[in-house]
Amino acid sequence: MLESRKLSVYWQISGFLQTTANVVGSGRNEAMERVLVTGGAGFLGSHLCDRLLAEGYRVTAMDNLITGTTENIAHNCKNPNFDFVKYDVTQYLYLEGKVDYVFHFASPASPIDYLQLPIQTLKVGSLGTHKTLGLAFSCGSKYLLASTSEVYGDPLIHPQSENYWGNVNPIGPRGVYDEAKRFAEALTMAYHRFHGVDTKIVRIFNTYGPRMRLYDGRVVPTFIRQALKGEPLTVYGDGSQTRSFCFVSDLIDGIYRLAVSDLHDPVNIGNPVEMTVLQFAELILKITGSKSEIIFEPLPKDDPKQRRPDISFAKDKLRWEPKVPVEEGLRMTIEYFRGRI
Numbered sequence: 001m002l003e004s005r006k007l008s009v010y011w012q013i014s015g016f017l018q019t020t021a022n023v024v025g026s027g028r029n030e031a032m033e034r035v036l037v038t039g040g041a042g043f044l045g046s047h048l049c050d051r052l053l054a055e056g057y058r059v060t061a062m063d064n065l066i067t068g069t070t071e072n073i074a075h076n077c078k079n080p081n082f083d084f085v086k087y088d089v090t091q092y093l094y095l096e097g098k099v100d101y102v103f104h105f106a107s108p109a110s111p112i113d114y115l116q117l118p119i120q121t122l123k124v125g126s127l128g129t130h131k132t133l134g135l136a137f138s139c140g141s142k143y144l145l146a147s148t149s150e151v152y153g154d155p156l157i158h159p160q161s162e163n164y165w166g167n168v169n170p171i172g173p174r175g176v177y178d179e180a181k182r183f184a185e186a187l188t189m190a191y192h193r194f195h196g197v198d199t200k201i202v203r204i205f206n207t208y209g210p211r212m213r214l215y216d217g218r219v220v221p222t223f224i225r226q227a228l229k230g231e232p233l234t235v236y237g238d239g240s241q242t243r244s245f246c247f248v249s250d251l252i253d254g255i256y257r258l259a260v261s262d263l264h265d266p267v268n269i270g271n272p273v274e275m276t277v278l279q280f281a282e283l284i285l286k287i288t289g290s291k292s293e294i295i296f297e298p299l300p301k302d303d304p305k306q307r308r309p310d311i312s313f314a315k316d317k318l319r320w321e322p323k324v325p326v327e328e329g330l331r332m333t334i335e336y337f338r339g340r341i
């Protein structure tokens with residue numbers, strides 16, 4: 001049985017390990033709504049925790065720290081309305097006390113992470129979704145699933161709207177992520193339709209910003225790191241494949257609006273400004289002022305050739321659209337990485 005009050009939690013802050021027997025601060029207000037964020041120490045999960053705290057919720061972040069890091073949440077450790085539980089959500093899940101909302105954000109999410117952690121990726125998308133939905137059902141909580149544009153696979157329809165069913169290779173190297181998320185969506189809709197759980201599903205398109213890992217292998221941190229270090233930028237294939245990049249604060253705003261909405265169908269959240277990977281490499285060189293060269297490397301298997309969200313549904317139902325221009329978001333992200341190189 002898992003009790004956040006009694007758990008020993010290890011906070012790894014500034015390189016030393018601190019053990020605390022009781023992570024629940026005495027000054028917190030029990031009347032506030034309480035949310036659970038799985039993957040709460042990850043890139044998106046930690047930004048979501050910040051937003052939810054700012055909106056006046058009590059937040060329990062849960063993470064097994066295989067790709068997340070307590071560095072991302074260290075700034076909240078003295079907040080009486082925040083606590084952290086190091087736990088693997090694919091295991092039996094129980095939290096003492098009320099839970100008003102469950103946000104399931106735990107998953108390896110960069111292609112090299114899920115290639116290195118294929119079983120964990122499948123388990124957290126399937127078993128982890130089952131456990132968190134079960135918790136939401138038993139607690140009467142609302143539930144929001146972090147899904148992905150990867151459910152569209154290598155899309156044959158462009159831009160991608162929510163009613164497109166996708167073009168996914170189930171047995172390819174990316175299948176462990178894509179199919180786990182597709183299963184997670186199916187399970188979430190089943191809990192909604194069969195058990196009446198108030199569920200939401202966000203399909204997250206490429207997102208970037210501070211707290212991405214410098215070596216997570218995704219194109220944004222990789223190109224920025226290479227540009228800042230004066231190393232060649234490694235464009236895969238001929239760089240003609242496209243992506244559309246959303247700044248993290250915009251994404252979190254869209255997710256928050258969805259969370260408090262009465263929608264149940266999946267909603268695309270992303271920035272529709274599309275560019276080729278080669279154009280993106282040139283943009284990073286321009287903004288950083290780097291003299292790095294661009295080199296070409298083999299395209300990974302099943303790498304989607306095009307990706308751009310159709311956000312008409314989010315615009316219409318959530319009154320949401322991204323506000324941060326790509327250059328401005330990249331400048332903030334580059335500043336963050338500069339401090340870490």
Ligand code: UDP
Pocket residue numbers: 110111206217218219220222223234235236237241243277299300303304
């Ligand atoms: N990419 C690249 N060089 C890199 C890393 C990625 O050209 O060093 C490409 C990758 O092949 C893909 C795009 O950038 O076409 C975005 O890759 P990322 O891993 O960020 O996420 P994806 O959208 O593929 O999940």
